Amino acid sequence: MQNLSTTRSVILTLIQFLLCFLFFFPLVSEAQSSSPIIRIKILEGKKSITAGAAAGSYQIESESGKIRSYSSSTSPQRIEATSSGIKIDSILWGKQIWIKSKESDFLSLVNGKKYRGSLLVKQKEDFLEVINELSLEEYLYGVIEEEVPSDWPLEVLCAQAIVARTYALEKIGRLERLAEDQDYSLSSTTDDQVYGGVKSETRQARLAVDLTQGKVVTYQGELIKAFYHNCCGGYTVSSGDVWGGEDFPYLRVGPDEFCKESPYYKWEWEIKISDLRNILIKEGFSVGKIYRLEVLSRTQDLSFEEGGRVAKLRIYYKGGELDLTGKEFRELIMQQIGKSLLRSTLFKVTRWAKREASYFRFEGRGSGHGVGMCQWGAKKMAEEGKSFKEILEFYYPGTEIEKHY
Numbered sequence: 001m002q003n004l005s006t007t008r009s010v011i012l013t014l015i016q017f018l019l020c021f022l023f024f025f026p027l028v029s030e031a032q033s034s035s036p037i038i039r040i041k042i043l044e045g046k047k048s049i050t051a052g053a054a055a056g057s058y059q060i061e062s063e064s065g066k067i068r069s070y071s072s073s074t075s076p077q078r079i080e081a082t083s084s085g086i087k088i089d090s091i092l093w094g095k096q097i098w099i100k101s102k103e104s105d106f107l108s109l110v111n112g113k114k115y116r117g118s119l120l121v122k123q124k125e126d127f128l129e130v131i132n133e134l135s136l137e138e139y140l141y142g143v144i145e146e147e148v149p150s151d152w153p154l155e156v157l158c159a160q161a162i163v164a165r166t167y168a169l170e171k172i173g174r175l176e177r178l179a180e181d182q183d184y185s186l187s188s189t190t191d192d193q194v195y196g197g198v199k200s201e202t203r204q205a206r207l208a209v210d211l212t213q214g215k216v217v218t219y220q221g222e223l224i225k226a227f228y229h230n231c232c233g234g235y236t237v238s239s240g241d242v243w244g245g246e247d248f249p250y251l252r253v254g255p256d257e258f259c260k261e262s263p264y265y266k267w268e269w270e271i272k273i274s275d276l277r278n279i280l281i282k283e284g285f286s287v288g289k290i291y292r293l294e295v296l297s298r299t300q301d302l303s304f305e306e307g308g309r310v311a312k313l314r315i316y317y318k319g320g321e322l323d324l325t326g327k328e329f330r331e332l333i334m335q336q337i338g339k340s341l342l343r344s345t346l347f348k349v350t351r352w353a354k355r356e357a358s359y360f361r362f363e364g365r366g367s368g369h370g371v372g373m374c375q376w377g378a379k380k381m382a383e384e385g386k387s388f389k390e391i392l393e394f395y396y397p398g399t400e401i402e403k404h405y
């Protein structure tokens with residue numbers, strides 16, 4: 001009896017184990033590999049585009065269920081926005097179409113650029129908007145190289161992958177909570193994270209994404225707002241100081257010894273005072289001849305040397321004064337004459353005369369807003385042997401790295 005009962009119990013245990021193996025393990029592995037599907041706006045404001053497949057056969061589908069199939073050798077279709085809706089090859093398709101495929105090696109093609117996943121083409125008034133739908137992990141393949149060079153240490157690329165994944169998931173979650181009726185969650189520009197599709201992928205970038213698959217940064221169990229920038233210039237700053245509004249305890253504020261080797265740790269830029277006036281006029285400010293530019297206040301009342309970013313500045317001109325925030329002034333310069341001139345709001349300004357013209361000379365430090373992870377600082381930390389965990393703990397104190405899926 002004893003033996004029979006033992007045998008029965010062994011058999012039962014074996015059956016339980018087998019059931020666990022058959023049912024539980026597939027579920028776990030599926031959950032681990034189930035990256036969310038996300039939508040990225042990759043193009044807008046075009047009257048016509050060419051789109052199709054770079055690899056694999058595909059279908060074009062309309063909202064009303066019209067379907068056309070194309071072989072992998074078909075050249076891209078010309079898609080036009082017309083007053084009667086989207087037109088391809090003289091046929092009208094309504095206000096939106098999908099370009100998709102069942103093939104696993106399918107790569108879509110838009111105006112000659114390759115993307116993983118499907119395309120949603122929408123007509124908005126007279127223009128086309130193109131949205132790329134793909135898994136979050138595949139999206140990250142095309143983000144990392146746009147943010148940090150692939151020949152930087154792998155630990156930096158891993159830190160960047162985790163931060164970019166966290167940024168995307170936090171934003172998607174926020175949009176869902178707000179129940180915003182949007183066709184996409186992220187743009188492919190610096191408004192969110194720069195995403196270049198397949199051409200931006202590198203072996204190292206894909207490796208960093210795969211090694212950190214599903215990993216995110218959390219604070220007290222919630223996804224953080226994972227801000228990052230190129231170089232803080234020696235002092236990271238709070239989000240409230242840069243954008244106003246809320247400060248977050250997990251965004252580090254203080255000296256950063258690690259980013260001194262950045263080519264943008266210190267920079268200089270000068271502009272002819274008459275050119276600055278022209279830019280302001282172009283932006284709609286009716287200013288007279290400018291004679292002075294003064295920094296009125298800095299973040300946390302710190303000096304330039306202590307990392308105080310320009311909060312407010314005043315432009316004195318013949319007949320009046322114009323007050324701008326440091327952020328407004330920098331954006332104006334970026335939009336009007338170029339992104340890589342006034343690299344940050346951590347600057348001081350002097351006036352000087354050269355030959356017949358007068359100039360404002362800006363001496364600054366760092367590149368970008370200075371909130372969250374400093375990429376040049378992360379590079380140095382990795383070169384000193386720090387892991388991506390240590391890098392993230394430094395720039396996002398009090399946080400943890402968790403596996404989201």
Ligand SMILES: [Zn+2]
Nearest residue numbers: 232256259374
């Ligand atoms: Zn830094």
